[in-house]
Amino acid sequence: MPELLAVNKNLFVEDAWQLDVFKGTGGYERARRALTEMSPEDLIAMMEASGLKGRGGAFFPTGMKWKFVRADPNTPRYVIANGDESEPGTFCNRFNMELDPHLFIEGMIIAAYAVDSHFGYIYIRGEYGRAIERVEQALADCYADGILGEDVLGSGYKLDLRLRRGAGAYICGEETALFNSLEGKRGNPRFKPPFPTNSGVWRKPTVINNIETFACVPLIVENGAEWFQDLGEGDENAGTKIYCLSGVINNPGVYELPMGVTARELIYEYGGGLPEGRTLKGFKPGGASAAILTAEQLDVRLDPSIAQYNTIMGTGGVIVMDETVCMVDAAYRDALFFEEESCGFCIPCREGTPNLVQILERLMHGQGVMADLQLMEEIGDSMASSFCGLGQFAYRPVVGAAEKYHDEFVAHVEGSCPAGSCPIAKN
Amino acid sequence: MTQATGPVEQTQADQSTVLESLRTRLADLKDEPGSLLEALYIAQEMLGYVAPESIEIIAEELGYPEAHVFGVVTFYTLFYTEPQPKHIVRVCRDLSCHIAGATEIAARARQEIGAHPGHASPDGLLKLELVSCLGQCEKQPALMVNLDVHGPVTEEGVSDLIRSLREEDQ
Ligand SMILES: Cc1cc2nc3c(=O)[nH]c(=O)nc-3n(C[C@H](O)[C@H](O)[C@H](O)COP(=O)(O)O)c2cc1C
Ligand code: SF4
Ligand code: FES
Numbered sequence: 001m002p003e004l005l006a007v008n009k010n011l012f013v014e015d016a017w018q019l020d021v022f023k024g025t026g027g028y029e030r031a032r033r034a035l036t037e038m039s040p041e042d043l044i045a046m047m048e049a050s051g052l053k054g055r056g057g058a059f060f061p062t063g064m065k066w067k068f069v070r071a072d073p074n075t076p077r078y079v080i081a082n083g084d085e086s087e088p089g090t091f092c093n094r095f096n097m098e099l100d101p102h103l104f105i106e107g108m109i110i111a112a113y114a115v116d117s118h119f120g121y122i123y124i125r126g127e128y129g130r131a132i133e134r135v136e137q138a139l140a141d142c143y144a145d146g147i148l149g150e151d152v153l154g155s156g157y158k159l160d161l162r163l164r165r166g167a168g169a170y171i172c173g174e175e176t177a178l179f180n181s182l183e184g185k186r187g188n189p190r191f192k193p194p195f196p197t198n199s200g201v202w203r204k205p206t207v208i209n210n211i212e213t214f215a216c217v218p219l220i221v222e223n224g225a226e227w228f229q230d231l232g233e234g235d236e237n238a239g240t241k242i243y244c245l246s247g248v249i250n251n252p253g254v255y256e257l258p259m260g261v262t263a264r265e266l267i268y269e270y271g272g273g274l275p276e277g278r279t280l281k282g283f284k285p286g287g288a289s290a291a292i293l294t295a296e297q298l299d300v301r302l303d304p305s306i307a308q309y310n311t312i313m314g315t316g317g318v319i320v321m322d323e324t325v326c327m328v329d330a331a332y333r334d335a336l337f338f339e340e341e342s343c344g345f346c347i348p349c350r351e352g353t354p355n356l357v358q359i360l361e362r363l364m365h366g367q368g369v370m371a372d373l374q375l376m377e378e379i380g381d382s383m384a385s386s387f388c389g390l391g392q393f394a395y396r397p398v399v400g401a402a403e404k405y406h407d408e409f410v411a412h413v414e415g416s417c418p419a420g421s422c423p424i425a426k427n
Numbered sequence: 428m429t430q431a432t433g434p435v436e437q438t439q440a441d442q443s444t445v446l447e448s449l450r451t452r453l454a455d456l457k458d459e460p461g462s463l464l465e466a467l468y469i470a471q472e473m474l475g476y477v478a479p480e481s482i483e484i485i486a487e488e489l490g491y492p493e494a495h496v497f498g499v500v501t502f503y504t505l506f507y508t509e510p511q512p513k514h515i516v517r518v519c520r521d522l523s524c525h526i527a528g529a530t531e532i533a534a535r536a537r538q539e540i541g542a543h544p545g546h547a548s549p550d551g552l553l554k555l556e557l558v559s560c561l562g563q564c565e566k567q568p569a570l571m572v573n574l575d576v577h578g579p580v581t582e583e584g585v586s587d588l589i590r591s592l593r594e595e596d597q
Contacts, residue, residue, distance in 0.1 A: 088559070321526065
């Protein structure tokens with residue numbers, strides 16, 4: 001099966017980031033049609049019928065989100081594209097922002113019209129220098145061409161979009177932390193409810209969607225809800241997903257495939273499998289936040305149903321590991337990430353993440369005891385009550401690895417690393 | 428757009444000129460609610476870091492308490508409250524890069540730079556930072572010099588890179 005190219009089709013069109021080239025691919029015609037020939041209600045119904053769900057990790061139905069925002073009488077309403085992309089193992093939004101920035105901007109225009117919003121933000125992580133440049137250029141070109149501003153595409157609709165940069169904080173990808181960041185504050189999350197649909201940026205009704213979610217929108221308008229629905233594997237899945245592949249794999253990169261392909265297909269058919277002589281040990285299906293699955297679980301579908309295996313689909317950042325990767329070390333890397341990125345606002349996460357790091361360090365240095373394994377679970381239990389998703393997920397990859405690779409953790413307590421790659425093995 | 432970290436060498440004398448022009452550049456942001464991070468980027472681009480005097484000016488011009496501005500500066504890892512070496516070498520230490528050898532890359536970078544992570548090299552030109560995923564995982568192991576991305580990098584490649592950064596400045 002060849003790679004599907006819908007959202008990514010312009011990735012192979014030279015200079016698609018330039019407005020005239022983008023227009024040559026049918027760009028902004030979908031928005032023009034939406035704004036001049038369709039009612040906002042029709043558009044929302046179309047998104048609902050398409051089955052599009054948010055690609056940022058929570059898979060909330062996009063049409064429903066827009067409907068809630070439109071139903072809130074409070075104004076002004078806002079639209080926000082979340083380009084903070086900082087989940088380890090995830091880099092697909094970067095390709096879309098660098099190589100095809102107009103596609104998601106077109107999606108934002110359609111969304112704004114659907115919810116009657118006249119102002120939006122694009123929030124991009126500060127490390128993405130090239131994406132920032134390209135999106136800034138794209139916005140400038142849109143204003144110069146009458147695609148944004150007082151009279152969007154000659155429809156009489158007014159819309160302004162602003163680019164804002166993050167400045168090195170994973171937590172700002174969490175929607176309410178992102179709002180605070182946009183408002184010029186520290187990026188601590190806010191309590192939910194109220195949800196962003198009613199109280200988002202500036203406490204106003206806000207559509208916030210991932211870059212890839214917005215990029216799907218013009219394609220749905222162009223090809224119809226049914227076309228999109230049919231792209232996914234099975235009845236539950238709609239559209240494609242841009243999976244990211246990294247770790248021990250021949251061809252790391254982005255692969256746009258039907259939502260719901262199996263891990264086996266992604267890793268072996270598209271990623272070229274593991275390098276010669278390496279054996280698969282396990283893989284993380286959705287970035288750092290996702291608990292690891294074992295080689296025996298290769299046939300799981302990479303879609304939200306993966307939750308039944310006590311992990312998450314998350315961002316679709318698949319990280320492949322072979323026999324030489326120590327599972328204690330891998331868990332340690334995740335713990336270190338969450339310790340570094342915990343915003344420090346609530347106690348279970350602020351205290352729990354460094355505690356996990358310390359325990360894993362002990363294990364990797366031959367100073368662990370059996371009680372540490374129990375302790376990790378207890379810390380996990382307390383972190384479950386964390387204030388936001390970061391802390392609520394941070395412990396799961398650690399506890400999950402200790403469960404799935406129990407014998408390997410016990411071996412560390414006994415003083416050896418079966419994979420032979422963590423500090424214990426080097427002493 | 429300004430660079431996230433664009434250290435600039437400054438003498439005391441031109442610092443005050445820079446601070447005055449910061450005031451001018453902030454004028455555009457006054458009507459843009461919530462643009463504090465953009466203001467901090469401008470301040471950092473002009474002096475190479477967010478100086479206490481810059482914080483004062485931003486607070487004044489944009490109407491925030493100084494403590495608020497300071498709180499925001501310190502929340503975000505791309506902002507610095509101290510002068511920085513010209514080249515910040517940011518080596519990703521997260522899982523994909525780690526599996527691909529980031530630990531060895533970081534060790535080599537540290538050796539070439541001649542200072543522990545977070546500290547300036549003896550010649551004051553370079554600094555190593557061990558950072559979270561850069562979103563460049565297909566380039567595993569990846570690193571950035573300021574915002575320029577490199578990867579996949581080898582140990583030798585890191586030595587060459589750091590040498591060429593030093594030569595650039597001779
Ligand atoms: C800790 C944390 C980090 C997140 N980071 C991102 C991110 O970088 N990009 C993103 O689109 N969503 C991220 N999310 C999810 C957002 O909160 C939000 O659900 C999403 O932007 C909604 O868009 P969607 O419905 O299109 O997925 C994050 C959530 C959490 C809890
Ligand atoms: S769970 Fe962690 S990231 Fe979330 S609010 Fe608490 S400390 Fe901050
Ligand atoms: S894990 Fe290193 S760039 Fe993502």
